[in-house]
Amino acid sequence: MTAEKIKINSLVPPTWNRLKVNDITVELPTGSAAGMTDQGLKTSEAKPADWQIDTGCGTELSTFLEKNGTKPVLVANDGDNLVSIKKTYTENAADIICFEAKEGQTVNILTDVTSDENTEGTAVLQVLLKAEKGAKINLAQVVRPGKGMKVVNDIGSQAAEGAQINIVQVFMDGSDISAGCRTALKGEEAATENHVGLVRTNGQTLDMNYVAKHLAKTTKADINVTGALSKNAQKTFRGTIDFVKGCTGSDGKESENMLLLDDTIVNKTVPLILCTEETVAGSHGATIGKPAEDILFYMTSRGITRERAVEILERASLEAAANKIENAEAKEYVLGIIAGKYADE
Amino acid sequence: MSEEKTYVEDVNRTIYDVIDDDKDSFKLEQGLTEDIILQLSEEKKDPEWMRDFRLKCLKMYNEMTFPQWGPGIEGLDMNRIYTYVRPNARMANSWDDVPEDIKNTFERLGIPQAERTSLAGVGAQYDSELVYHNMQKEVEEQGVIYTDFESALKGDYADLVREKFMTLLTPNDHKYNALHGAVWSGGSFVYVPKGVKVSVPLQSYFRFNAKGAGQFEHTLIIVEEGADLHFIEGCSAPKYNVANLHTGAVELFVGKNARLRYSTIESWSKNMYNLNSKRSIVEEGGRMEWVSGSFGSHISYLYPSTILKGDNSTMEYTGIAFGSTGQDLDTGMKVIHIGKNTSSVVNTKSISKNGGCNTTRTSVQVMPQAKGAKSVVSCESLMLDSESRSDTIPVMDIRTDDADVGHEATIGSISDEAVFYMMSRGMSEEDARALIVSGFADNVSRELPMEYAAEMNNLIRLEMKGTIG
Numbered sequence: 001m002t003a004e005k006i007k008i009n010s011l012v013p014p015t016w017n018r019l020k021v022n023d024i025t026v027e028l029p030t031g032s033a034a035g036m037t038d039q040g041l042k043t044s045e046a047k048p049a050d051w052q053i054d055t056g057c058g059t060e061l062s063t064f065l066e067k068n069g070t071k072p073v074l075v076a077n078d079g080d081n082l083v084s085i086k087k088t089y090t091e092n093a094a095d096i097i098c099f100e101a102k103e104g105q106t107v108n109i110l111t112d113v114t115s116d117e118n119t120e121g122t123a124v125l126q127v128l129l130k131a132e133k134g135a136k137i138n139l140a141q142v143v144r145p146g147k148g149m150k151v152v153n154d155i156g157s158q159a160a161e162g163a164q165i166n167i168v169q170v171f172m173d174g175s176d177i178s179a180g181c182r183t184a185l186k187g188e189e190a191a192t193e194n195h196v197g198l199v200r201t202n203g204q205t206l207d208m209n210y211v212a213k214h215l216a217k218t219t220k221a222d223i224n225v226t227g228a229l230s231k232n233a234q235k236t237f238r239g240t241i242d243f244v245k246g247c248t249g250s251d252g253k254e255s256e257n258m259l260l261l262d263d264t265i266v267n268k269t270v271p272l273i274l275c276t277e278e279t280v281a282g283s284h285g286a287t288i289g290k291p292a293e294d295i296l297f298y299m300t301s302r303g304i305t306r307e308r309a310v311e312i313l314e315r316a317s318l319e320a321a322a323n324k325i326e327n328a329e330a331k332e333y334v335l336g337i338i339a340g341k342y343a344d345e
Numbered sequence: 346m347s348e349e350k351t352y353v354e355d356v357n358r359t360i361y362d363v364i365d366d367d368k369d370s371f372k373l374e375q376g377l378t379e380d381i382i383l384q385l386s387e388e389k390k391d392p393e394w395m396r397d398f399r400l401k402c403l404k405m406y407n408e409m410t411f412p413q414w415g416p417g418i419e420g421l422d423m424n425r426i427y428t429y430v431r432p433n434a435r436m437a438n439s440w441d442d443v444p445e446d447i448k449n450t451f452e453r454l455g456i457p458q459a460e461r462t463s464l465a466g467v468g469a470q471y472d473s474e475l476v477y478h479n480m481q482k483e484v485e486e487q488g489v490i491y492t493d494f495e496s497a498l499k500g501d502y503a504d505l506v507r508e509k510f511m512t513l514l515t516p517n518d519h520k521y522n523a524l525h526g527a528v529w530s531g532g533s534f535v536y537v538p539k540g541v542k543v544s545v546p547l548q549s550y551f552r553f554n555a556k557g558a559g560q561f562e563h564t565l566i567i568v569e570e571g572a573d574l575h576f577i578e579g580c581s582a583p584k585y586n587v588a589n590l591h592t593g594a595v596e597l598f599v600g601k602n603a604r605l606r607y608s609t610i611e612s613w614s615k616n617m618y619n620l621n622s623k624r625s626i627v628e629e630g631g632r633m634e635w636v637s638g639s640f641g642s643h644i645s646y647l648y649p650s651t652i653l654k655g656d657n658s659t660m661e662y663t664g665i666a667f668g669s670t671g672q673d674l675d676t677g678m679k680v681i682h683i684g685k686n687t688s689s690v691v692n693t694k695s696i697s698k699n700g701g702c703n704t705t706r707t708s709v710q711v712m713p714q715a716k717g718a719k720s721v722v723s724c725e726s727l728m729l730d731s732e733s734r735s736d737t738i739p740v741m742d743i744r745t746d747d748a749d750v751g752h753e754a755t756i757g758s759i760s761d762e763a764v765f766y767m768m769s770r771g772m773s774e775e776d777a778r779a780l781i782v783s784g785f786a787d788n789v790s791r792e793l794p795m796e797y798a799a800e801m802n803n804l805i806r807l808e809m810k811g812t813i814g
Contacts, residue, residue, distance in 0.1 A: 260746035282756040290746040
C-alpha cells in the first residue's frame with residue numbers, strides 16, 4: 001500500500017507560521033475502495049462536473065480523491081424519510097456521497113461511522129450537499145472510530161435562494177480526526193447552521209476547518225462548537241465567516257465553548273471574519289476554560305465523584321449539539337449513542 | 346430614491362506633507378550589501394561587536410524568506426532603499442541650535458510646543474539620526490536616563506545596552522528583525538531606576554524626509570522594579586511616489602511591580618512600508634499598557650507583543666487602525682502568558698473606507714504553567730462602504746485548564762437605528778453619523794494625554810455629509 005501526504009484544512013488567509021494553525025498535513029493511503037455504498041442505499045453515479053463543490057478540507061483532498069478514482073455517488077431520497085448510513089470500517093476507505101434536495105423538499109440524513117478496536121487504517125468520507133430553492137437539508141453525523149482508525153470527514157454544500165442547510169456533528173473516540181465543512185450561501189435568504197459537539201481525550205486529536213461563505217443578500221450562518229478536552233488531547237478549530245461583496249443584510253455568527261479539563265491539553269481556536277461588504281453583521285464569541293468550581297462543588301456535594309462530574313460535563317457538550325438535530329429519529333439515535341458511551345464508563 | 350453614502354474625510358495631511366530640501370544630507374548608496382553595512386558601521390563609529398552583529402544580521406536577512414502571510418510587499422525593493430541618511434545637523438539640546446528648516450518642520454508638528462506644556466523630555470529623529478534631545482532637569486535628577494541610542498551604546502550604560510540589545514526582538518525572529526539588526530540607526534534609550542515614577546511622559550518623534558529612504562531606529566526602555574513611565578512615540582513623513590521603508594524595533598523591559606505605558610500615534614505617508622516590531626517582557630506584578638493609533642502608511646505589519654513572564658503581571662492593549670484608499674494595514678497584537686495569575690485585556694478597533702483594507706491579527710497563547718491566566722480580547726470593525734475590506738484573524742492557543750479566555754469580534758456598519766434615534770432627538774443625520782464614528786474611536790483617544798488625543802482627532806477628523814434617501 002502506498003500513501004500520499006497532502007495539506008488540508010488550510011486557513012485562508014493564513015496567519016503566523018509559528019502558531020502552526022495554517023493547515024494540517026495528513027497521510028492518506030492510495031487505492032482505497034469505497035466503503036459507504038454497501039449500505040443498501042438507492043444510489044446512482046453522480047456526474048463529477050455537477051458536484052464540483054468546494055469543501056472545508058479543500059482542493060488538495062478533492063484532487064487526491066479524484067486521483068484515487070473515488071467516484072461521487074448520488075444517494076436517492078424520498079423526501080422526509082431519514083436516509084441513514086451506518087458504517088463500521090474494517091479497512092481503508094474513501095467515499096464521496098452526494099445528496100440533493102429539490103425545490104421545497106426536506107432531506108434528512110444520518111451518517112454514523114465507527115470501526116472495530118483492532119482495525120487500523122484511514123477512512124475519507126466526503127459529503128456533498130445541494131439544496132435548491134426553498135429546500136432544506138438536515139445532516140446529522142456521528143464520527144466515533146476505533147483507536148486504530150483515522151478519519152477525514154469532509155463536507156461541501158451549496159444553498160440556493162431560501163434554502164437551509166443544518167449540520168450537526170458529534171466527534172468522539174478514535175485517534176486522529178480531521179473535519180472540514182464549507183457552505184456556500186448562494187441564494188438570497190439562504191441559511192446554514194453548524195452545531196459541533198466534541199470530546200477528545202487520551203491523546204486524541206481533532207482538526208477542524210469550517211467556512212460559511214455569504215454570496216447573496218440576507219444570508220445567515222451560525223457556527224457553534226461545544227466540547228471538552230483532557231489527557232493530552234489536542235483540538236484546532238478554524239471557523240471562517242466570509243462576507244463577499246454584494247451580500248448586503250447578511251448575518252454571520254460563530255461561537256465556541258470549550259471545557260479544558262487538565263493542563264496536558266492543547267486547544268487552538270482561530271475564528272476568522274472576512275468582510276468586503278458594508279451592511280452586514282458578523283460576530284464571534286469564545287469561552288474557553290475549566291469547569292466552574294461551583295458547579296463541580298455542587299455535584300460532588302451530592303455524592304457524585306469528580307471523575308463522574310467531568311463525564312457529565314463531557315456528555316453535556318455532546319448533547320448540546322445532538323439536541324439541535326431536527327429529525328426526531330436521527331436525534332434519538334445520536335442521543336442513544338452518547339448515552340451508551342457514558343453508560344459504559 | 347438616491348442614497349448618498351456617508352462621507353468620511355481623509356486624514357488631513359497638510360502638516361505632514363511638507364518636504365525639506367535634503368541637498369546637504371549625507372546618504373549611503375541605495376541597496377543592502379556587506380560594503381554598505383561596513384560603511385554604515387564606520388559612519389556610526391560602532392564598537393566592534395556591533396559591527397559583527399550587523400554583518401551577522403545581514404547574512405540572516407539574505408537567508409530568510411519573505412512572509413507568506415499578510416499584505417503584499419512586492420513593491421518594496423531593498424536595492425532602491427537608502428538605508429542611511431544623515432541630516433546636515435548635529436544633535437542639539439536646544440531647539441535654537443537645530444537648523445531652521447528642520448526646526449520649522451517639528452514646529453508644524455507641534456513637538457517643541459508639546460515639550461513646553463506636557464512632556465518631561467523629547468527626542469526628535471530626522472531621517473537616520475536624532476537632531477534634538479532634551480530632558481527636564483528634575484527628571485534627570487531622579488536618575489532617569491533618556492538619551493539617543495548611539496550615546497547609550499558608548500556611555501555609562503554600554504554594558505547594559507549590549508546585554509539587552511535585540512534579545513527580546515531577536516534577528517532570527519523574522520526577516521525584518523534581521524534587516525533592522527543590520528542597518529539600525531538612531532532611536533532612544535530610556536532607563537528608569539528602581540522606584541522612580543516619571544509623572545510626565547517622555548516622547549520620541551520620528552520624522553522622515555528623504556525620498557526612497559529607510560528609517561530603522563531602535564528604542565530600548567528599561568523600567569526597573571516599582572518604577573513608572575509613560576513613553577509616547579510619534580512618526581510622520583511626507584508622501585513620495587517611491588517606496589519608503591520604516592523598520593524600527595522597540596524592546597521594553599518592565600520590572601517587578603513596574604508600569605510602562607507605550608503610546609504610539611503613527612501617521613506615515615501612503616508610500617510607506619511600515620514593517621515595525623515591538624515587544625515587551627513583564628516581570629512579577631508588572632504592568633504593560635499599549636495605546637496604538639495606526640493612521641498612515643501604504644502597508645503596515647504591526648503587532649506589539651507582550652510576554653507576561655512574571656506571576657501576577659498584566660497587559661492592556663488599546664488600538665485603532667484607520668485604513669483608506671491605497672492602504673493595507675495589517676495590525677494587531679500578541680500576548681504570551683507564562684507566569685501564574687497573569688491577565689491581558691485587548692481592545693482593537695478598525696475603520697475601513699474608500700477601498701482601504703484593515704486586517705486585525707491577534708494571538709493569545711497561554712502556556713501550561715500559566716495557572717489562573719485570564720484573557721479578554723475584543724475586536725470591533727466598522728465598514729464605511731463596500732469598496733473596502735476588513736478581516737479579523739485571531740488565534741487562541743490555550744494549554745492549561747486553569748485559564749479563563751474570552752474572545753469576541755464584531756463587524757458591521759453604522760446602525761440605521763442609532764442614527765434614527767439621534768435624529769428623533771433633534772440631531773442632523775450628518776451630526777449623528779459623525780458622533781457615532783467619533784464615539785467608535787473614543788476608547789483610544791481617552792487613553793491619550795489631551796494634546797495627543799487632539800492630534801489623533803485631527804488625524805481622523807471625521808466630516809460627514811449626505812443624506813439617506
